């Protein structure tokens with residue numbers, strides 16, 4: 001499934017990923033290629049439009065431009081949107097009802113309902129350890145009921161005995177009482193194939209729904225029909241309370257348009273994929289895994305983490321540049337404090353740096369903790385931008401104003417200014433290559449004493 005799309009995406013991303021930076025034109029071209037790839041995959045036009053409109057602003061956002069690996073960030077954005085279009089989380093079969101729990105399968109002729117009835121029965125017996133009964137309500141196609149009976153015999157699943165000439169409504173009632181008698185916990189009803197324009201057949205499933213009150217009504221749809229499958233789901237939804245989709249023949253579908261269109265067009269979750277004719281060719285539908293497959297990626301989690309790391313490093317690099325030029329201001333200090341907070345406070349940030357256990361121990365002893373970060377943040381926010389750029393101008397009356405604004409006192413302001421001065425000095429030393437010495441020996445006492 002999705003082979004074509006995967007190949008296209010691989011092509012598009014391989015050039016994006018390599019680019020050291022991305023401008024608007026490159027992102028635009030990438031998006032155009034993605035748009036085309038989705039349309040060729042038979043994804044509905046509405047879905048394609050919506051998809052691109054969600055990805056575009058994010059892909060052109062500030063974070064991407066500043067990132068050291070913009071291509072990977074774009075991949076991540078596309079991945080997130082794919083997951084969202086595929087349905088976010090996988091949806092279990094709802095079995096939380098008084099047994100026998102009725103499940104009804106509906107769909108167009110030849111979509112794979114009977115095969116799926118047996119697959120689902122086997123799946124629930126094996127994975128949910130439930131006793132399942134199958135019942136065919138297809139009294140129209142010759143030998144349809146026998147087909148299900150045969151599948152039951154071959155796979156050791158109980159099938160409601162056939163009574164020639166009985167109508168669907170009566171078969172339903174007989175199945176319910178038989179399940180009560182033989183202790184079946186789930187009944188899966190296989191229905192006759194019908195089209196949404198066949199009003200008589202559509203009103204029949206409505207009647208069946210009324211009799212059995214299904215816990216799940218699942219549309220079995222052929223993924224080879226692409227976006228049509230999603231439109232069919234939308235139509236069936238108008239008649240019955242559709243709760244999920246099984247996409248069959250996804251083994252032969254190289255495009256994946258049905259899967260990508262379904263959630264947006266019909267707003268029904270895909271629960272399983274049929275991936276072959278055999279009973280075991282049946283898979284739970286996991287949107288995130290499918291998105292991984294589409295993008296031809298391995299471990300997305302590590303990729304995401306890497307991207308986040310890159311962002312922080314970008315920030316650190318900028319600070320370092322400023323330090324070297326002696327331009328470190330209270331604004332930079334503020335952004336450092338915020339970054340520290342984001343990364344889990346001093347504890348967090350220290351654990352990222354190699355060889356700083358000594359400094360960390362000193363900090364712990366001095367009680368430098370999260371509370372101070374928050375307090376310092378409040379103090380800096382109470383300063384004017386001039387004061388932040390040039391702390392030297394902060395005189396007595398300014399200190400008073402800042403203390404009032406941040407709900408602290410003048411002693412706190414003094415302490416912060418001292419810390420800031422010390423920090424700038426310390427960082428200057430570090431950037432001059434004294435990092436190693438400091439990591440081994442700790443912060444020199446003359447500096448450290450000022451910290452307290």
Ligand SMILES: Nc1nc2c(ncn2[C@@H]2O[C@H](COP(=O)(O)OP(=O)(O)OP(=O)(O)O)[C@@H](O)[C@H]2O)c(=O)[nH]1
Pocket residue numbers: 107108109110111112113114115116138141144191192193194247248249250251252273274275276277281
């Ligand atoms: N390759 C493949 N074939 C499938 C899959 N699911 C069903 N089929 C095949 O599709 C054909 C039709 O399947 P059925 O289960 O009889 O379809 P149906 O919806 O019950 O058909 P009607 O009752 O006539 O409406 C059979 O040959 C199945 O083996 C699948 O996931 N992959």
Ligand SMILES: [Mg+2]
Pocket residue numbers: 113114115138144190191192193
């Ligand atoms: Mg059938």
